[in-house]
Structures are given as C-alpha cells and as structure tokens.
Amino acid sequence: xxxxxxxxxxxCSAESQATRVERGLAQEALAADASIDRTYASRLExxxxxxxxxILEQLANALDTKIVDFFVVPAPDESLPKxxxxxxxxxxxx
Numbered sequence: 001x002x003x004x005x006x007x008x009x010x011x012c013s014a015e016s017q018a019t020r021v022e023r024g025l026a027q028e029a030l031a032a033d034a035s036i037d038r039t040y041a042s043r044l045e046x047x048x049x050x051x052x053x054x055i056l057e058q059l060a061n062a063l064d065t066k067i068v069d070f071f072v073v074p075a076p077d078e079s080l081p082k083x084x085x086x087x088x089x090x091x092x093x094x
Contacts, residue, residue, distance in 0.1 A: 012056070012070040017045040019063050019070075033062035 020030050027045070031038040035058060043049040044059075051059070053067075060067045 013047040015070045034058040
C-alpha cells in the first residue's frame with residue numbers, strides 16, 4: 001500500500017533509512033554515493049527535511065531501488081531493521 005500525501009514524508013524517511021540499514025550502508029557512504037551532504041542525509045532520515053524529486057532520485061540510484069519504494073507503508077506487524085553500530089570505523093595504520 002502506498003502512503004497518503006500526509007504520511008508520505010515520514011514514510012519516505014523511514015523507508016530510505018530501512019533500505020540503507022538493510023544494505024549495511026552507513027549514512028556517510030549513502031551520502032557520498034548519492035552526492036549529498038551526510039548531515040542532509042541524516043536530516044532526511046529524521047524527517048527534518050523535505051527532499052526534492054531530484055534528491056529522491058539520487059538516493060534511489062545510490063540504494064539501487066525505485067523512488068516509489070520509499071513511499072510503501074510497512075505492515076503494522078513489520079519490525080524496523082536494527083540501526084547500524086554508531087561511530088566511525090578505526091583507521092588501519094600502514
């Protein structure tokens with residue numbers, strides 16, 4: 001089922017985050033792949049920004065999905081994926 005116009009923004013942010021986490025991508029990696037700033041990606045996922053169609057297209061391309069997938073309302077019994085471990089990975093010394 002697709003989201004209504006009023007629930008679309010929250011659904012879009014939740015679905016883009018769920019897709020990112022399912023693929024094991026950090027926000028920083030997604031932002032780089034989508035050519036957007038990491039803080040903007042964070043604000044999108046928290047529902048603080050309203051993305052343009054162009055930004056949705058960039059995110060969909062980076063996540064190898066379709067824009068319409070961001071607007072699918074999850075079933076009431078469907079659980080969200082667990083968030084990825086926070087923080088940066090340690091740098092390996094050469």
